[in-house]
Amino acid sequence: MKDLLKNTEERMEKCINSVNREFATVRAGRANPSVLDRITVDYYGVPTPIQQIATIAVPEARVLQIQPWDTTTLKLIEKAIQVSDLGINPNNDGRVIRLVFPPLTEERRKEIVKEVKKMAEDGKVAIRSVRRDAIEKLKAMKKESTITEDDQANGEKKVQNLTDKFCAEVDSLQAAKEKEILEL
Numbered sequence: 001m002k003d004l005l006k007n008t009e010e011r012m013e014k015c016i017n018s019v020n021r022e023f024a025t026v027r028a029g030r031a032n033p034s035v036l037d038r039i040t041v042d043y044y045g046v047p048t049p050i051q052q053i054a055t056i057a058v059p060e061a062r063v064l065q066i067q068p069w070d071t072t073t074l075k076l077i078e079k080a081i082q083v084s085d086l087g088i089n090p091n092n093d094g095r096v097i098r099l100v101f102p103p104l105t106e107e108r109r110k111e112i113v114k115e116v117k118k119m120a121e122d123g124k125v126a127i128r129s130v131r132r133d134a135i136e137k138l139k140a141m142k143k144e145s146t147i148t149e150d151d152q153a154n155g156e157k158k159v160q161n162l163t164d165k166f167c168a169e170v171d172s173l174q175a176a177k178e179k180e181i182l183e184l
Contacts, residue, residue, distance in 0.1 A: 001138075001141070001151060001155050004134060004137055004141075004155070005134075005155070005158055005159070007134075008130055008131070008133075008134040008159055008162060009162055011130045011133075012127050012130050012131075012162055012163070012166040013166075015123055015126040015127045015130065015166065015170075016169055016170065016173075018123065018126070019119060019120065019123035019170055020173065021037075022122075022123075023116065023119065023174075023177045024037070025037055025038055026112060026115065026116060026119075026177065026181070031058045031060070031062055031063050031099070031101050032064075033051075033056040035064075035086060036049075036050045036051065036056060036064070036081075036086075037049070037051075038084070039081060039084045039086070040080065041053060041073065041076045041077050041080045042076060043073060043076065050066060050077060050080070053068055053069060053070065053073055053077070054066045054067055054068040054069060054073070054077060055067045055068075055069070062100060062101040062102075062103075063098055063099065063100055063101070064098070064099040064101070065096050065097070065098050065099075066090075066096060066097040066099070067095070067096045067097075068097075071094075074092055074094070074095075074097060075092075077090075077097055078090045078092050078097055081097070088100070088101060088102075104181075109181050112181050113178050113182065116174060116177050116178055116181065117174065117178075119174075120170050120171070120173070120174035123170045124167050124170050127163055127166045127170070128163065128167075131159055131160070131162070131163040134155075135156055135159060138155045138156055138159070139152065
């Protein structure tokens with residue numbers, strides 16, 4: 001049963017990491033290189049993340065600078081950014097691409113907060129799914145008589161405590177991200 005609890009905790013930790021990665025890709029008005037994480041460039045027929053073909057720098061608070069190692073990829077990177085859901089038009093000067101993040105309007109901030117809430121809820125759903133799997137395994141172990149009824153009840157209580165802990169962590173991550181978005 002210890003293995004089951006350890007496995008459950010590891011899976012819930014992965015859910016938290018996933019929520020963190022999702023939150024990092026949210027554009028909060030400040031230049032953050034992680035907003036480019038989901039954008040890939042068709043580099044010699046292979047979808048390649050921008051980070052693997054260029055240097056990304058933040059010269060100013062609202063500016064991202066992308067300097068490809070191979071200048072022939074400038075147009076490809078520019079096109080990939082234009083067709084992405086980033087919503088920023090890249091400025092290409094022939095050597096580097098600059099992304100200037102405009103200040104967010106109050107309406108846009110509220111939209112982003114809604115997106116963050118949905119991401120957080122998806123994370124909590126994933127955590128609850130892990131809980132459901134663990135409880136089903138405990139029930140199966142009880143049915144096979146490998147654990148007692150008391151062990152099953154104790155295990156379910158521990159799984160629920162893990163679930164509560166990780167859901168609370170998602171809530172605190174969500175609150176921090178919302179604060180960051182609304183206070184810019």
